[in-house]
Amino acid sequence: MRITDAMLAGRVVDSINDSKSRLGDLQNILSTGKKINKPSDDPLNISSAFNLRKELQEIDQYLRNAETATSWIDVTTSTLTQVSEVLNSARTIALRESNATATFESRSASAQEVRNLKRQLLNLANTSFNGKYIFSGTKTLTRPFTDDGVYQGDEGEIKIQIEDRQTITVNAPGDKIFQGEEDIFSVLSDLEEALNNGDTGAISSQIGKLDSCLNQIHRWEGEFGGRGKRVEIFKSRLKDQEVGLTKLLSAIEDADVTKTITDLQHAGAAYQAALYAGREILRYTLIDFWR
Numbered sequence: 001m002r003i004t005d006a007m008l009a010g011r012v013v014d015s016i017n018d019s020k021s022r023l024g025d026l027q028n029i030l031s032t033g034k035k036i037n038k039p040s041d042d043p044l045n046i047s048s049a050f051n052l053r054k055e056l057q058e059i060d061q062y063l064r065n066a067e068t069a070t071s072w073i074d075v076t077t078s079t080l081t082q083v084s085e086v087l088n089s090a091r092t093i094a095l096r097e098s099n100a101t102a103t104f105e106s107r108s109a110s111a112q113e114v115r116n117l118k119r120q121l122l123n124l125a126n127t128s129f130n131g132k133y134i135f136s137g138t139k140t141l142t143r144p145f146t147d148d149g150v151y152q153g154d155e156g157e158i159k160i161q162i163e164d165r166q167t168i169t170v171n172a173p174g175d176k177i178f179q180g181e182e183d184i185f186s187v188l189s190d191l192e193e194a195l196n197n198g199d200t201g202a203i204s205s206q207i208g209k210l211d212s213c214l215n216q217i218h219r220w221e222g223e224f225g226g227r228g229k230r231v232e233i234f235k236s237r238l239k240d241q242e243v244g245l246t247k248l249l250s251a252i253e254d255a256d257v258t259k260t261i262t263d264l265q266h267a268g269a270a271y272q273a274a275l276y277a278g279r280e281i282l283r284y285t286l287i288d289f290w291r
Contacts, residue, residue, distance in 0.1 A: 052249040059242050062163055066235045069160045072170035073228045075129045080177075080221045084214060086121050087184070090114055091210040094191055098204040107203075111195035118188040122147065125178050135174030144174040149185030151175040162234045168227060177220050182212045 093110045096102065125135055125145045132140035138156030145151060153174055159167040178184050187209045194202035 049249060049252050052245050052252070056242065056245050056249070058164075059238050059245070062161070063235065063238050063242070065160050066162045066231050066238065069162060069168050069170050069231050070228065070235075072129065072134065072158075072160075073224050073231065075127065076134055076171070077221060077224045077228065079124050079127045079134070080217055080224065083121065083124050083178075083184075084217050084221070086117050086124070087210055087214050087217065090117050090188055090191060091207060091214070093195075094203055094207045094210060097195055098200055098207065100200065102200075104198055107195045107198050111192050114188055114192040114195060118185065118192065121178075121184065121188065122149070125174055134171055135177065137171070137173040145178070145185075149179075149183070149189075151179065162231060163238065166234065168231055168234075170227070172220065172223070177217070180216050182209055182216055184213045184216075187213055 093113055097107050097110045122145060126143055127134055133142065133144050133153070134140075135144040136142050136153030138158060139153045140158075142152050144153045151174055155173050155175075157169045157173075158171045159169050161167050187206060191203065191206040191210075194206060
């Protein structure tokens with residue numbers, strides 16, 4: 001087969017273009033730090049990289065959900081702790097004023113204290129977080145309790161997905177917390193009335209009820225404490241999975257910078273050699289043509 005000048009020139013140009021393309025690919029790898037920048041770079045591993053990225057996106061979403069759940073639970077736990085403090089203050093008052101040495105004046109002043117505590121309790125029961133009431137069930141835009149302690153929420157639970165097929169309930173309806181075995185609002189109202197009436201027996205009877213109220217709140221504190229620990233366990237596991245998947249993705253996509261620099265130097269030399277060889281070959285071919 002006779003090799004024509006046109007065929008020779010075409011092969012020279014193809015060789016130069018191949019060297020240039022290789023050089024461009026290596027420069028792109030070095031600039032991005034990734035050895036896979038388009039599907040054609042590695043058709044076999046591009047699918048694995050895509051699946052890993054999808055899993056990482058899901059984990060990122062679950063972690064954001066878990067942070068939201070943690071915030072809800074933390075706010076609820078903090079509020080319940082403050083409710084316990086209010087009840088302990090009311091119990092201290094009841095103990096003090098159930099004493100036979102208590103005076104009319106001290107009981108009147110204590111009645112005012114209990115009235116303030118009841119107002120404080122109502123504010124805590126109507127706590128909101130990010131514009132949503134935490135004790136209204138799923139009616140988060142509705143104020144849970146009226147000034148008279150009437151519940152306006154529902155019994156719904158707010159569940160947040162923190163892993164595949166795993167959810168966590170981040171709330172509890174306010175009537176179950178504040179009006180469960182004991183209606184805390186009623187207990188404080190009864191204590192206030194007993195103090196105003198100077199009824200020592202009625203004041204003493206509220207001490208046991210306040211203890212029941214405290215136990216009621218402590219149970220919910222324990223419940224939300226357990227939920228918080230569960231979320232932390234899931235968060236830790238998700239972060240471990242994230243680290244593992246990131247390492248796998250890095251092994252598939254990330255370039256060996258040192259090797260890439262060496263390959264780039266070789267490719268640059270090969271490109272220059274191709275240019276030189278092409279120039280010499282084409283020059284002699286053109287001279288022969290004119291002869």
